[in-house]
Amino acid sequence: MILSSMRNVVFGYDEEPVIDRLSLDIEAGQFIGITGPNGAAKTTLLKLMLGLLRPWDGTVELNGELAADGKLNIGYVPQQIASFNTGFPSSVIELVRSGCYGRLGLFRRFTREQDELVERCLRQVEMWDYRNRRIGELSGGQKQRICIARALTQQPQVLVLDEPTTGMDAASRTGFYKLMRHYVNAHGRTVIMVTHGLEEAGAYLDSVISLERKEKEGWTCLVTNSCSAHFGPED
Numbered sequence: 001m002i003l004s005s006m007r008n009v010v011f012g013y014d015e016e017p018v019i020d021r022l023s024l025d026i027e028a029g030q031f032i033g034i035t036g037p038n039g040a041a042k043t044t045l046l047k048l049m050l051g052l053l054r055p056w057d058g059t060v061e062l063n064g065e066l067a068a069d070g071k072l073n074i075g076y077v078p079q080q081i082a083s084f085n086t087g088f089p090s091s092v093i094e095l096v097r098s099g100c101y102g103r104l105g106l107f108r109r110f111t112r113e114q115d116e117l118v119e120r121c122l123r124q125v126e127m128w129d130y131r132n133r134r135i136g137e138l139s140g141g142q143k144q145r146i147c148i149a150r151a152l153t154q155q156p157q158v159l160v161l162d163e164p165t166t167g168m169d170a171a172s173r174t175g176f177y178k179l180m181r182h183y184v185n186a187h188g189r190t191v192i193m194v195t196h197g198l199e200e201a202g203a204y205l206d207s208v209i210s211l212e213r214k215e216k217e218g219w220t221c222l223v224t225n226s227c228s229a230h231f232g233p234e235d
């Protein structure tokens with residue numbers, strides 16, 4: 001099943017486009033990497049896919065609907081979100097519970113179902129045993145897992161992570177990729193991750209979208225495995 005489909009998408013922030021006539025299909029139920037050097041428009045591509053940016057031209061569809069209509073439930077963990085300082089005044093479980101606030105009723109009480117959901121999300125990222133720790137006491141990798149647990153409380157169909165392993169050591173990065181692989185396999189959900197570390201992450205991914213610069217031709221986009229994409233007008 002195609003989850004996201006971009007056709008002839010053009011987008012820029014100023015006068016020049018940073019994405020120029022990109023067409024791309026993404027399959028549901030996969031662990032997908034987006035890679036490329038700094039400034040290759042990886043984050044921009046993510047935001048277009050999510051409907052957070054509107055293309056100048058072309059179309060972006062999610063689950064067969066225009067992305068800007070916002071019908072798909074997406075968990076988005078932006079870049080550097082896990083950089084809480086050591087004095088961050090919250091415990092792990094409080095932060096993850098705050099992901100449910102939008103769903104609380106008039107009296108803002110947690111139901112047993114919500115408590116169970118929070119526990120499930122913390123277990124999914126293997127952080128349940130840390131639930132009473134202060135956020136500031138955690139390592140970078142642990143903070144990232146907590147941010148993901150918080151996003152999972154929305155039970156998203158798609159989890160989108162922008163450079164989630166920044167600041168993690170090699171063992172934590174591998175542990176993180178395994179965890180996400182298991183999440184995709186066990187729940188049939190889609191995870192899209194911007195990463196610089198393809199040599200490490202590649203073994204865990206189903207598909208890779210590589211944004212690369214070609215001499216004279218500007219940016220180009222290569223997609224390996226089951227995704228397909230190209231720059232340039234549709235045939």
Ligand SMILES: Nc1ncnc2c1ncn2[C@@H]1O[C@H](COP(=O)(O)OP(=O)(O)OP(=O)(O)O)[C@@H](O)[C@H]1O
Pocket residue numbers: 013014018036037038039040041042043044045
């Ligand atoms: N809000 C903005 N306003 C103006 N230009 C922007 C904005 N955001 C990004 N850009 C420019 O668009 C281009 C693509 O940026 P983007 O952040 O998508 O790249 P990236 O591949 O995610 O980079 P990085 O790996 O450094 O995070 C860059 O040239 C960047 O300077």
